Amino acid sequence: MNCKDCVERLETFLDRELSDAEVVEVKRHMDECGGCVQRFEFYAELKRLIFHSCGQERAPLELRDKVGKLLA
Amino acid sequence: MDLLSDAAVSAEGLATQTPRLVVMPDSDEDFAAEAINHLDSLYRGALRLTRDPEQAQDLVQDTYVRALRYQHSFHTGTNMRAWLFSIMRNRFWDRLKTQHPGDVSLDDSRDDFPLYERVKDEADGPETLALNRIAATEVVAAVEKLPALHREIVQLVDVEGFSYKDTAEVLDIPIGTVMSRLHRARQQLQKELYQYARESGILAGKGTE
Numbered sequence: 001m002n003c004k005d006c007v008e009r010l011e012t013f014l015d016r017e018l019s020d021a022e023v024v025e026v027k028r029h030m031d032e033c034g035g036c037v038q039r040f041e042f043y044a045e046l047k048r049l050i051f052h053s054c055g056q057e058r059a060p061l062e063l064r065d066k067v068g069k070l071l072a
Numbered sequence: 073m074d075l076l077s078d079a080a081v082s083a084e085g086l087a088t089q090t091p092r093l094v095v096m097p098d099s100d101e102d103f104a105a106e107a108i109n110h111l112d113s114l115y116r117g118a119l120r121l122t123r124d125p126e127q128a129q130d131l132v133q134d135t136y137v138r139a140l141r142y143q144h145s146f147h148t149g150t151n152m153r154a155w156l157f158s159i160m161r162n163r164f165w166d167r168l169k170t171q172h173p174g175d176v177s178l179d180d181s182r183d184d185f186p187l188y189e190r191v192k193d194e195a196d197g198p199e200t201l202a203l204n205r206i207a208a209t210e211v212v213a214a215v216e217k218l219p220a221l222h223r224e225i226v227q228l229v230d231v232e233g234f235s236y237k238d239t240a241e242v243l244d245i246p247i248g249t250v251m252s253r254l255h256r257a258r259q260q261l262q263k264e265l266y267q268y269a270r271e272s273g274i275l276a277g278k279g280t281e
Contacts, residue, residue: 011255015229017236038199042188045200046262047230053211054231059115063129067111067136071104 001029006036013040014047103143107136110153113232114160120227121164123216135160151238158242161224168220187262194275205274206265214264222257229254 006029012018013026030037059067114135118128138159139146146155188199195202215223228234228242229250239254240247269275 011258012251015236039188042191042199042203045203046187046265049203049206049211050215050226050230050261053208054120054215054227055116056208057112057116057119059111059132060125060129063115063132064111066129066133067108070133070136070140071108 001025003029003033003036006030006033007039010040010043014044100143102148103146106152107139107156110156113153114156116231117157117160117224117227118164120215120223121161121220131160131164134163138163151241153232154234154238154242157228157234158244161242164220185259185263185266187266190266191269191275194270196276202269202274206269210268210272211265214261214268217264218257218260221253222260225250225254226257226261 006026009018009022009026013023018026030040111132114132115128118131118135119125122128122131135156139156142159146152191199191202215226218226225239225243228239229236234242236247236250240250243250245253266275
């Protein structure tokens with residue numbers, strides 16, 4: 001696997017959607033390629049940033065009450 | 073291809089297509105207990121879709137009303153969160169199409185945005201550090217600038233952790249379309265974040281423009 005193949009699999013790798021065999025290949029490439037490691041770390045950090053930023057809101061109590069009554 | 077034909081299958085449609093020999097949930101209490109567990113997740117999804125707390129509350133409430141109505145079409149043991157999300161997004165799109173019919177298509181530009189290269193060039197220090205200087209509220213603001221089809225797929229995959237398969241089910245599109253739409257959504261989001269980083273001085277802007 002070269003850098004181009006590796007970068008093409010970046011998103012599916014970070015989404016944990018790559019097959020086990022391909023994960024092995026990506027990791028093998030990264031063992032020898034600091035450039036790809038840095039790139040992957042950057043996009044992994046970006047994914048974490050989005051996860052934390054957009055995953056904080058909680059349903060307001062008012063809504064929780066209403067839904068609770070609906071389901072009761 | 074990335075238009076809204078997928079919204080055509082409504083929750084009602086799913087309900088009537090379901091065979092009659094569906095196994096009923098063990099009890100109504102089990103259904104209710106599990107359904108309430110997904111409230112925060114649904115509310116965040118509704119916030120991303122509507123970009124308005126009041127409308128988000130209405131949409132979530134409406135989703136639960138419909139979920140109860142179509143409770144018989146839910147298969148116990150399958151993914152209830154995905155089922156609830158599909159009810160919610162179909163409801164949202166049904167409303168949106170009648171209110172703002174122009175807002176359902178996507179800007180489908182084909183150019184990839186080289187965020188990593190830009191940040192590497194323009195950041196004062198390690199690239200990941202530049203990311204960490206972006207406040208959560210700014211990330212939400214950037215996501216909310218995207219078209220609704222892009223906001224929803226980022227929320228499903230990156231925030232709520234849906235697999236491609238479950239996302240495909242919720243959006244009623246093939247997995248290949250999930251991957252291409254997600255890619256476009258991320259490119260657009262990265263462009264927005266880059267713009268913000270430039271304007272706020274996080275990046276120095278040694279590039280062009």
